[in-house]
Amino acid sequence: MKTVYDFSLNDKKGNEVSLSQYKGKVLLIVNTATGCGFTPQYEDLEAMYHRLKDKGLEILDVPCNQFGHQAPGSDDEIHQFCTLKFGADFPQFKKSDVNGANELPLYTWLKEQKGFNGSYEAKLKAVMEKLYNEANPEPRKKDDIQWNFTKFLIDRNGNVIARFEPTADMKEVEKQVEAAL
Numbered sequence: 001m002k003t004v005y006d007f008s009l010n011d012k013k014g015n016e017v018s019l020s021q022y023k024g025k026v027l028l029i030v031n032t033a034t035g036c037g038f039t040p041q042y043e044d045l046e047a048m049y050h051r052l053k054d055k056g057l058e059i060l061d062v063p064c065n066q067f068g069h070q071a072p073g074s075d076d077e078i079h080q081f082c083t084l085k086f087g088a089d090f091p092q093f094k095k096s097d098v099n100g101a102n103e104l105p106l107y108t109w110l111k112e113q114k115g116f117n118g119s120y121e122a123k124l125k126a127v128m129e130k131l132y133n134e135a136n137p138e139p140r141k142k143d144d145i146q147w148n149f150t151k152f153l154i155d156r157n158g159n160v161i162a163r164f165e166p167t168a169d170m171k172e173v174e175k176q177v178e179a180a181l
Contacts, residue, residue, distance in 0.1 A: 003158025004029075007106040009062065010094040012075035017093070019106070019158075022058050026180045027154035028173075029060045029110065031098045031145055033070035034081045038149040042086035044170040048177065049090045055181045056156065059090035062107075064098050067147050071095055098145045107145065110152045114163035115143030155180050 004027060005020040019027075028048075033039060049059050063078045065071040071078060075095055082088040098107040149166040153176060161180060164173050 002109060004106070004109075004154050004160070005158045007104075007109065009060070009104070009106060010096075012079055012092060012094050014094060017091075019060075022060075023158070024156050025056050025058045026156055026177060027058050027060055027152075028177060029062065029106075029152045029154065031062050031064040031107075031148060031150055032082075033064060033067065033148040034073060034078055035070040036067070036148040038147070038166045039070075041149050041166075041170060042082060042088055044174075045090070046086050046088050048170075048174050052174075052177060052181060053090075057177060057181060061088070061090060061092040062098065062104070063092065063095040064145075064148060065095055066097055066099060066145075070148060098150075110160060110163075111143040111145070113160035114152060116146060116165070117163070153177060153180060 005018075005023055008016045008018045011017050028045075030045065032042070045059055045061075049057060061082070063071045063075070073081065078095065079092055082092065096107075097103045147166045151164040151168070151173060152160055153162040153164070153173075155161050162176055164176075
């Protein structure tokens with residue numbers, strides 16, 4: 001059976017990074033964007049990372065420009081923005097697709113492990129559906145990533161244990177991360 005350790009990502013310079021280097025860690029894998037309404041979550045993610053990295057947390061940042069073209073910069077520009085504005089110092093990878101014909105194999109697997117559960121607050125559901133449909137010309141698949149800042153929680157054995165949609169309360173995300181640690 002596959003685990004997250006069977007996959008690789010490219011760093012912002014294009015070098016392949018095996019996720020097996022994170023064996024034994026709890027991972028939070030997040031598709032991000034610099035110009036999104038959820039971008040302030042970088043602040044919460046960075047704070048969580050600093051509180052919990054010594055206990056074994058790694059946050060893996062995968063910038064994505066598929067949702068409203070909200071990550072338009074180069075990999076270096078995205079990195080500079082995140083570092084200067086939010087002090088983000090967790091690993092950041094190459095801007096990549098998380099849905100569709102060019103999606104990362106990692107994201108194909110993540111979505112197979114934990115599909116979309118429709119867990120938006122009722123007041124946000126219609127807005128998120130509209131935004132998704134406007135930003136994505138390809139037909140939606142049931143378990144596609146719906147928007148920027150979808151998070152997958154991986155246990156110390158490399159298995160996906162939770163998926164959090166962008167609207168999830170970051171306190172709840174952190175609570176589940178701490179339980180996994």
